[in-house]
Structure formats: C-alpha cells, structure tokens
Amino acid sequence: EKGDNHDEGVDMEFSVGFSEDDGEPGWTEYTDDETGKAFSVNTKEILGMGGNGSVLKGTWDGTGEALAVKIIPCSSIDVLQSQLLEVKTLQSLQHPNIIQYKACMVLEDELNIVMALEYADYGSLETLTEAKYPPSERELTNYIADALRALGFVHSSGIVHRDVKPSNLLVCGAENGVKRRVCKLTDFGTAISIDVLQTQNDCHGTPSFMAPEMFVGEVGFFSDIWAIGVTAAYCIMKRVPYDDDLVAQPMKLMFAIVEGERPQIPEEGPEKLLSMIAKSVNEIP
Template sequence: MSPVPPIPPLAGRYVLADQVGAGGMGSVWRAWDLRQERFVAVKVLGQHDASLLLRFVREQSVRVRHPHVIAPHGWAADDDLVVLAMDLVRGGSLQSLLETHGPLPADFVAVVLDQLLQALAAVHAAGVVHRDVKPANLLLDATGSARPHVRLGDFGVAALAEDVRLTRTPGAVGTDGYMAPEQAAGEPPDPGQDLYAAGVVALQLLSGRPPTRSGQPPTPPPGRLVPLLDALTAHDPRRRPASAAAALGLLRRAGVPSGAPWRDGPRPPVVVDRLGPPPWPAPPGARPVSTLSRDHPPGRAHRWALGLAGAGCLGGAGGLAVAGVRLLAG
C-alpha cells in the first residue's frame, strides 16, 4: 500500500509531498497538482505581514512564458496559507553546481550566459526588471553531462520597468555583490541592472569566486568572453549594452552561436537530479474540489484587500502599493 500523503490538498488542489528548499518568503515544496496531474514546485508563504504579501503579489503577477524562465503558473489560498505553483526543476541551482564543481569551463559558461540573456530579453520585453539575478536564482534541469538548461526564477523583488516613478523605496533592493552601483545606491529599477548582474554571475562561474560585498566582481581568466563581461559589469550604465538583445549580439560576435554546445575541459560538469523520487506516488484518481488560479481568480473584494494591505504597510512609499493593486486588479 502506498504511503498516505501528509496533509489534505491546499485549496483542494495542491497535495504537499516533501520540502525541497526554503527562502526569505517561506518554504518550497514538491507538490502533486490535482488539476494538471503532475508534480510541481509550490512556494508556501511563511508568516507574512503586508510587505511580504506584496512581494508575493508581485511574484505571482509575472507570467513570462519562455524556455529559460520559471515563473508562477498558478496560485492558491487556503485560510492563512498562500502558495505559488511553478514548474518543478530538478537539477538544483548554479550556486549548488559551483559548490560541487568549482570554476566551470568557459564554453559551459558561454552557454549559460547565452540562455540567461535570452531569459532577460523575454523578461524585459514583458516590462519587468528582475533585480535579483544570482546563481541561487538560476535553476538547472537535470541534464547530466549534456548541454545545460538554465531557467531564471524567483521574481519576489521584481519591478515593472514602466513604473519607475512608483518604485522608489528607501535603500537598495537586491543582493550585495550582484547589484549594479546605481541599484546599490537606491536608483529606480532599470533593465541594465539585470545585465550587470548577469555579467557578475558569469565572472563568478568562470573564477569560482563570489563577488565581494563592496560590489567588486571577480577577475575572470583570459578568454573570448572577457570583453563582453567587462561591458556588462561597467560601473557606468551608459557603457553597458543597451539591452539583453544587444548583449546577445556581442556574444555572437565573440564566437558563441545560438544553441552552441560547449566542449571545454577533460571532465564536464554534471547536473544531477537533486530531488530523487517523491516520498509517495501520484495519488490515483484524485480530482480538485476548488481552485484559485489565473483561470479562476478570487473576487474583486479579495484582490483589493490584498492591495490595500500592501498600501497600509508601505505608508509613504505609496507607489509600490499602487503597483501592487494594479497587478492584482489586472
């Protein structure tokens, strides 16, 4: 007999199987989606105030569909529990790969950077600035020793680029070392800040060393990517590529074609399945009872209640609250 799932379905849809991670917003679980009949990743919001709830609102609003982006495809609420659902990515993160392998081969890094810039081009085209590009937020499919497949995730601090005037908040938003100088100084979000972080990530993958908290990127070994990485990590934003598409053009001119395989190194980095089998098989014949998702959103009163909660918490920074209400009402 199969083990019994630990708790009833959340909102009649998501059956939590096992915890696979944790972060600032709460815990991440592998869960069985009764509607789609497959395992997904579910982020369960921890004890939350209005500010954390607004971050959740911001993240669930990002609906970018791209092979190298992992964005929420549904959300649910059940009493005081609020969850985000997204694709389950089994190979860990670039951070975990670095911890296992150390510095990565230059051709491997070129493929990763190519995919990351493609992801950022799609995110920026949707009017979103990620603001927290770093190895821990770049997830990997379990491809073994084959070509890597990277997916950009965690949009909890993302911002709408068109709402620059609404997103001024005291202090910097992002992770020390990966923030562009103007971002660390508290300037409004701009796509160029994500490009800076992408350059820092590539430098870290090549060198095996993280950036310093003061914002000094690692020094890369010599190679064809150095001119592009110097441009991406320029302290003056006017010296960076004008867009992710422009950065991809520079990558092509450096001799990295789209979809290029990597060949460096006697032994390739191996992206293993870090999750293993779930603790119980898929529930047979299970069907959803009720759901809250993009197809079946909550009522207007509930949406505005969430938005006003953000407004009450942010006080003088009313722009972010207005943005949160906009995202909910859309």
C-alpha cells in the same frame, strides 16, 4: 524551481504556517484557485529557503509530475495582496528560459500564498558551480546565454528582475527540441515594472550581485545586466568576485561598491563570457 537546502532541520509547520492533513504523513493537498486542479506538497522535503518564502517538493495529483511549491507567508492582507504581484508577473511571462508558473492557492485565513512552479531537475547554477563536477566552459556559456535570453524577454515586457544571481538560475533537462540542459530564470519576488520604478526609491536585491546605482535607489534594466555579469564571474571563479573580507560584511561591501569597488574579472575562462563580464560591470552596461 529548485533551491539549495541549507536548513535540513527546519520544522515547516512553524516556518510556513500550515499543518498537515490526515492523509499520507508529510503531505498536504491544495487546489488551484483558477482551475480547481489539485496538487500536493511534501512538507518534509525542503528544496530551499529564501527571504520571502520556502520552496518544497510537490506533485500534481493524478499525474505525479514533479513541482516546486513556494510557500509565501504574509504578515497582513495588504502584504498578501502585494506578494500576489509575483504570481501575476509569472503568469504573464511565458518563455522557455523562465521557470513556468503552474498553479496557486491563496489561504487568506492563514495569510499564506501557495504557488506551484516548474521543477528544475538539476538545481541552481550555485549548486552546480559548487559541485564536484561543475559545468564545462561550453555548458556555462550556454547557461549564461539562456539567462540573457530570459532577461531580454523580461525587459521587453517592461520588468526589472532586481535579484539575478546563481541561486536564481535553475537548470532543467532537455526540452522543446533543445538537445541540451536549459538554464531558466526564477524568483520574481522582487521584480518590478519599470513604470512603477519611476515613483519608487527603494533598495532590493543581494548585495554581492547589485549594481552600485541600486544602493541609492536608481534601478533599471542595466541593474540586471550588471548582475548577470557578476553571476558569470562567480561561476568561473567559483566564488563571489570580491575580496573575502568585503563579502563577509555586506554593509562594508555595499559602501565599497558605491565608492567604486568593482567585481574582479576572471583571468581565464570562455572568451565570450570574459568579454561579456567586462562590459556588464561598467557604470552603464
């Protein structure tokens, strides 16, 4: 996992609730609770900041393999136990288009979860879209196809992601015989079992990428399909596909979507993606 760092000046000792040891400045060592393997975290190299944690650069001790380490601060033991669901979800989802779980250490005294994940060399689709040289039409089509493969596997496992968006789709180098960069789904912090959804009526996600049904607690696999359509539109248009005044006011955007506002369909772009976008943002994709 590799996020987008918009908080260069954040002091991670305060934001994630742990301190450095007496070793190399900026580095803290942790041990996987299950295997005992050690990994280190650079508390000064922030890869991204999210709603439920921070992502820092790390490495496996001994091999030096790069890791993305997510630090999840919790307000209580009950919250910590709830957040461990993300760890369990990732452990169960082994797929070439999903960022892989590597290790985890639970710090109950400090109410922190330290989770090591696969490192994505090229960052997120959000970062790449905003770059000077964004993905070509062919590359973007491949990346969205990768994301759909990931969602197909997640859904077949009975799980709804609930926060599909460009910053949660990361790009890794060629691997496993695939001769191109590969897009992978990450951040399962709001993922939930479809069975649990039958008894819950809450709202999670990022408003610009949420299906209208999500705002009233009606969530299903279709919610993720809507989100991947909006994500594809974002990558083609290089902006959120709603009017700027709505995007600037999330509550206003939320009410507009519930009342029938729909994402703008790009006028130009890869034919396969344009067709997919149009189909995905229907009431029932």
